[in-house]
Amino acid sequence: MTNYLEELNESQRDAVLYNEGPSLVIAGAGSGKTRVLTYKIAYLLEQGYTPWSILALTFTNKAAREMKERIARQVGDQARYLWMGTFHSIFSRILRCEAQVIGFSSNFTIYDSSDSKSLIKSIVKEMQLDDKTYKSGLIQARISNAKNHLVFPDAYVSNAELYQYDLNAKVPATRDIYRQYWERCRQSDAMDFDDLLLYTYMLFRDHPEICRKYAEQFRYVLVDEYQDTNFAQHSIVLQLTQEHQRVCVVGDDAQSIYSFRGANIDNILKFTQLYKGAKLFKLEQNYRSTQTIVCAANSLIEKNSEQIKKEVFSEKAKGEPIGVFNAYSDVEEGEIVANQIVKLRSREHYSYNDFAILYRTNAQSRIFEEALRKRSLPYKIYGGLSFYQRKEIKDVISYFRLAVNPNDEEAFKRVLNYPARGIGDTTLNKVIDAAAQHHVSLWMVLEEPLAYGLNINKGMHTKLQGFRELVKSFIVEIPKKNAYELGAMIVRQSGIMNEIYQSNDPENLSRQENIEELINGMHDFCAIREEEGNENILLTDFLSEVSLLTDQDNEKEEDAEKITLMTIHSAKGLEFKNVFVVGLEENLFPSALSLNSYKELEEERRLFYVAITRAEEHCYLSFAKSRFKYGKMEFSSPSRFLKDIDVHFLKLPQEEQMARRIDERASRFCREQNERASRFLFDESASQPSYGRSSSNLSGGQKSFFVGERPKAEIIRPSVPRNLTKVGLATVSKPSAAGTLPVNVLAGQVIEHERFGIGDVIKVEGTGENSKATVRFRNAGEKQLLLKFARFKVVE
DNA sequence: CCGGTTCGGATCAAC
DNA sequence: TCCGAACCGG
Numbered sequence: 001m002t003n004y005l006e007e008l009n010e011s012q013r014d015a016v017l018y019n020e021g022p023s024l025v026i027a028g029a030g031s032g033k034t035r036v037l038t039y040k041i042a043y044l045l046e047q048g049y050t051p052w053s054i055l056a057l058t059f060t061n062k063a064a065r066e067m068k069e070r071i072a073r074q075v076g077d078q079a080r081y082l083w084m085g086t087f088h089s090i091f092s093r094i095l096r097c098e099a100q101v102i103g104f105s106s107n108f109t110i111y112d113s114s115d116s117k118s119l120i121k122s123i124v125k126e127m128q129l130d131d132k133t134y135k136s137g138l139i140q141a142r143i144s145n146a147k148n149h150l151v152f153p154d155a156y157v158s159n160a161e162l163y164q165y166d167l168n169a170k171v172p173a174t175r176d177i178y179r180q181y182w183e184r185c186r187q188s189d190a191m192d193f194d195d196l197l198l199y200t201y202m203l204f205r206d207h208p209e210i211c212r213k214y215a216e217q218f219r220y221v222l223v224d225e226y227q228d229t230n231f232a233q234h235s236i237v238l239q240l241t242q243e244h245q246r247v248c249v250v251g252d253d254a255q256s257i258y259s260f261r262g263a264n265i266d267n268i269l270k271f272t273q274l275y276k277g278a279k280l281f282k283l284e285q286n287y288r289s290t291q292t293i294v295c296a297a298n299s300l301i302e303k304n305s306e307q308i309k310k311e312v313f314s315e316k317a318k319g320e321p322i323g324v325f326n327a328y329s330d331v332e333e334g335e336i337v338a339n340q341i342v343k344l345r346s347r348e349h350y351s352y353n354d355f356a357i358l359y360r361t362n363a364q365s366r367i368f369e370e371a372l373r374k375r376s377l378p379y380k381i382y383g384g385l386s387f388y389q390r391k392e393i394k395d396v397i398s399y400f401r402l403a404v405n406p407n408d409e410e411a412f413k414r415v416l417n418y419p420a421r422g423i424g425d426t427t428l429n430k431v432i433d434a435a436a437q438h439h440v441s442l443w444m445v446l447e448e449p450l451a452y453g454l455n456i457n458k459g460m461h462t463k464l465q466g467f468r469e470l471v472k473s474f475i476v477e478i479p480k481k482n483a484y485e486l487g488a489m490i491v492r493q494s495g496i497m498n499e500i501y502q503s504n505d506p507e508n509l510s511r512q513e514n515i516e517e518l519i520n521g522m523h524d525f526c527a528i529r530e531e532e533g534n535e536n537i538l539l540t541d542f543l544s545e546v547s548l549l550t551d552q553d554n555e556k557e558e559d560a561e562k563i564t565l566m567t568i569h570s571a572k573g574l575e576f577k578n579v580f581v582v583g584l585e586e587n588l589f590p591s592a593l594s595l596n597s598y599k600e601l602e603e604e605r606r607l608f609y610v611a612i613t614r615a616e617e618h619c620y621l622s623f624a625k626s627r628f629k630y631g632k633m634e635f636s637s638p639s640r641f642l643k644d645i646d647v648h649f650l651k652l653p654q655e656e657q658m659a660r661r662i663d664e665r666a667s668r669f670c671r672e673q674n675e676r677a678s679r680f681l682f683d684e685s686a687s688q689p690s691y692g693r694s695s696s697n698l699s700g701g702q703k704s705f706f707v708g709e710r711p712k713a714e715i716i717r718p719s720v721p722r723n724l725t726k727v728g729l730a731t732v733s734k735p736s737a738a739g740t741l742p743v744n745v746l747a748g749q750v751i752e753h754e755r756f757g758i759g760d761v762i763k764v765e766g767t768g769e770n771s772k773a774t775v776r777f778r779n780a781g782e783k784q785l786l787l788k789f790a791r792f793k794v795v796e
Numbered sequence: 797c798c799g800g801t802t803c804g805g806a807t808c809a810a811c
Numbered sequence: 812t813c814c815g816a817a818c819c820g821g
Contacts, residue, residue, distance in 0.1 A: 088811055113810085137806095180797070193811055260809065359806055363812085383810095417797095424797045550811065568807045591808060607809080630807060631812045 004039060004074065008032075015281040016040045019047070019220070022241070022275035024268070025250040028312035029297065029613035030288025030575065033250055037224060038067055041082065042074040042247065044220055051081035055218035055240070058086055058231075059225045061549065063573060077774070077782035083218065088193060089231050089548045091200040095191070096544065097337035098210055102203055105403050107540055109190040110547040113251060114389070115410040116140055116181075116192045116244075122413075123180050128438065129173055139171070143178050147194035148230040148262030150201055153179040154561060187441050188409040197232040204239040215240050226251035226271070230262035245275060253308050254301050257569060257607045259599070269308065286312050288614075290319025292649050293619050297612045300648035304602045314405070320650040322612075323643065325622035330364075330583075333624040334371030337580050340620060341377065341563065350559035352378055357609050358568045360589040365565050365584065382566035392500065392511040392516055397546070399490045399751035403474035404540050407441035420497040423463050427794075431455055470494065483542035484522040491515060531785060533772070568611045577737060580606070581587060582621040585636035608641050623648075643744050745794055747772055751783075753777065753792035 007014055012032055013620035015025045016039045022043050027033035034068050037056070043053060058064040059111060064085045072079035083090060092110065099106045111119070120143075121136040146156050156162055157175045165175040185191065191199060221241050223229065224248035229237070241247040249271060258267045272278045286294050294314040301307070327333035330650070341355050357368050362383050372379045387393060395418055398411035417423045434445045434452040445452045446468050449461065456464070470493070477486050479743075491497050500511045524538040525545070564576065583589055590604035610620055642650075749761045759777035776782045785792070 086811065196811090257809080258811090277805090363807085384811095386804075420798070426797080548811075567809060593808065628812080630805095732811065 004042070008039065009036070009285060011281055011283055012036050012039075012286075015283070016043055018279055018281070019044065019248075020244070022245050022278040023248045023281060024226075024271045024275075024278055025248065025283065026268075026308055026310060027250055027252050027283040028286060028310055028611070029252065029255065030286040030294075030314075031283035031312070032285075032287055033224075033252075033283065034063075034067060034070070036069045036283065037222060037250055038074070041071050041222065043076070044076065045071075045075050049220060051078045052083060053217060053219040054082050054084075055090070055220070056084040056222040057090060057224065057237075058081060058084070059091065059228055060573075061086055063224060064089075072782060073673065075778065077784060080430065080783075083298065085237075086548065087229075088196050089237070091196045092191075092544065094214065095196065095199055095203070098203055098207075101207060101210065102199055103186065104191070104199075105189050105405070107189070107544075109188065109401050109405050109408045110196070110544075111185065111190050111192040111410060112388075112547065113140070113193065114394075115190075116143075118410055118413075119184060120181060123177055123184065123341070123430070126432070127173065127180070128177065129177075134171055134173065134177070139174055139177055142166070142171075142174050143181060144192075144194050145262060146178065147198045148232050150232050150235060151196065152198075152202075171691075179506065183439075184409060187407065187435075187439070189405050189407045189441075190409070194232070197230075197236065199744065201232055201236050201239070203369060204236065206535045211239055212243075215243055220246045220248075222247070223249040224251070225255075227256035227265055228258040228263040229267050231264055231267070232262075234264070234267040241617065242493050253306075254304075254606055255610050255613075256570065257572065257603060257610060259603050263718045265306065282310050284310055284312050286314045287316075288616050289314055289613060289619075290316050290617060292319040292321055293612060293615050294618070296322050296645050296649035297609055299649065300605065300641065300644045301609045303644045304605055307600070320618060321649055323618070323620040324650055324652050325620060326638075326653045327622060327624040328626065330367050330624045330627040331371075333582060333622050334367040337368060337582060337620070337622060338371040338375050338377060340580070341372075341578075342375065344618065351578060352563050355580070355691055356564040356566065356571065356574075356576040356578070356614065357582060358566060358571050358614065359579045359582050360568060360591060360607075361583075362567055364588075365571075368565055368582070377563060378560060378561040379565055382564065382570050387514070387517075388546065388549065390511075392496070392512055392514055396487075396491055396494075396496060396515060396518060397543075399471075399474065399489065399494050399496070402443075402471055403478060403486075403490065404543055406443040406471060406475065409442055412442045412446075415494070419499040421463060421495075423460070423467065427456060427460055427464075429665050430456060446645065464661070478539055481539075482526045482537050483539045484519070484526045484537075486539045487522045487542070488519050491519065499746055518555045568607050571614050572610055575614055575616055576618045578618040578620075579613040580620045580622065581609070582622045583627075584639035584642055585627070587636060588627075589639055590641065605641060605644065606791055608644075623783070750795045751775065751792045752795050759783070 005016070009032075010015060012035065015023065015036050019040075023034070025036060027036065041056060045051060056064070056067070058067065065245070067761060068079050068082065068084055071082065085093075094725050095102075096106045096108070097400060099108060117136045117140050120139050121131065124131050124134045124136065146162075151159070151162075156178050163172065163175065166172050177246060185195065204214070206605070216241055219233070221237060223237060228251070237247065238250075249268070251268050253265055253268050256268075259265065272280060286300045290298075291314045294312055298312060323340075325333070325336045327336055337357060344350060344355075345352075359365065359368075365381055365383075369379065369381070388397065395415060398408075398414040401408045401411035402415065413428065416428060424490070431442050431445050431454065434449075434454050435442045438445075438452050440452070445454060446464060449456070473493070474486070474490055477489065481489065496515070500508055500515065502508070520544055525542055529541075568581070587595075589608065590601055594600035594604045621642065623642070624636065626633055626635050630636070745761055745764060747763045751757060751761060752758050757777055759775040762774045762782075763775055764773045774782065774783045777787055
């Protein structure tokens, strides 16, 4: 074991070295949680664990990727073989292997939430229910919540309590919709996000031999952000580890901010009861923030009732108090923040990268954009409409999906008449009816319209046949072409390319760019994998990867300095020297929707805690007295959370300060009264059915706030793995390493790789076509490169 | 069946 | 402000 243990403090070291049984690491904000996890994995590898016997689960792809890179720096290329990824991606991998056992094919589609929403919508329509009462978002939330609690359709139907709840909510048919939705997904060979968990659980539950197989393979299981696991995730971890008990979970109950998608804080609170003899480690030293920031955050989170006791402290400088800005309007709030950035930057020579503006909702970003643009300050926005949610991308991907799995109902509906080929709603509805009647997929009806009694005329038959042949012509190419080649072919032959390249109005232009970016991304996707020695990267492989990517997953390294704008949720796990938390107003933060239960309000407070603890040196809070909402000016009052922070750590505006001092005692009294009252009124969110923590995701699907043209600003979006080389749609050639001749490279040389950067060549094996180099990259760890594909140049 | 326009409704975070 | 469902004329 090496020197890196010396880089850890005592409690971190204890947590890394203890591997004899289950352990829970409570890691305060900025306390080196990732460091502990990476070192622990490195340590396990040194102790003789093989990489594929270690399972590490995270919440974002980004977290997994970063951790993998850090581990690779410690232990080299073997990091590549770790089972490290999000719950969803790891489980989808397992499910694709074992799909047959549970009645799916290994090419099953993953429905994103807009797919599920749309399916629910059509089911509601088919059942002739009123879609004003049965709102798709609401039903989706109910179903999702059930799945997160491992409630299968049968159990839902027979659960009196759930039925009563739905009855009270005037949606008694929810259980029928759930059942129907379940069947339709199966018919379509599709799983939604929640299914990836639910079916994994079911697989392990119903097939103990399979469960045992994985439990034995994963000799050690680690879970990051354990406070954000839901019951399903928690149960699967238990399935895998209850035999051998080699499990380590890491988290911070104070940073649990995802109960709206089923996260259950009890999982972490009760861990030590569930795993008898589990060791508890607490990481309490914050290495990120000034003492003032840490103390302010502590004083805030103290106001929450449920938490594991811990004392986070910092030994860094005391730092400046947290600045509070009081603006008259949302526009002025933007001005103030922008001015403060300019001021700070000139005073202390920060880079633009050192600034982040964090808000509760994406919609708030606009005002700040304008203020920053006015001063020519560079910025980047995370979030908004993700790349894969864009219409043109969803269209193209739907064709991909249909080729890989023609039973995919949502993909089918989406492209049956896009580009327009004269098959309208009337016909589609006939197909849907026939399919429902015979319990088959839409595609099966399309294959044998007569057998399923499809009542359409001759002309329509021909049109349907045309579509059928089109899709089939893609299907036959799947094994013959790689993902990139087939992707480019589909874009052209489906007619999408014609449609979009017809005119060059700005809207089409951006669509063209997006589609080209997708295709370029596919090119790189293939190239990278081929470089690493894999052959035949099929469309299937591409699809299974991209369906789980999100806005957070951009691989692109920023070269230019930019101010970061993002929601607090996306900021989790990040840190910045200077943080502005904006929009601290009642009904915005805390959100109006969180005010009906005590638990939700506490979650909002934890969210605020997360926001503040992102800051290393300076933290500012701001609010506006008026703000445009839905096109109307609305007045707002300062957030109650401002009063939760001990006034000693704040620098209030002058007049506020006076007022605050005077009535501090009075307000504390009021606050206590209010809290007592709200605890009483909303205790335990009594209206929820037994399994239900308040999930209240009434909206469900993603809404875009950023549609249309955005001036200049760079929107960070999920990478279709970024383009290294521009490959136009017109030039479809085999990416055989862009035709470069095998480069002669020798051990000891230094190379510069397009993606991995500078690295030392350690050894070269094989000859000609198959020669392979092992390279230790300075930033990307050790990699094996197949020279016939690798793109790099020799530096010295 | 198609494409354009109008109207009304939602209104949060995201794997 | 935004988006999508509903409506209507070709």
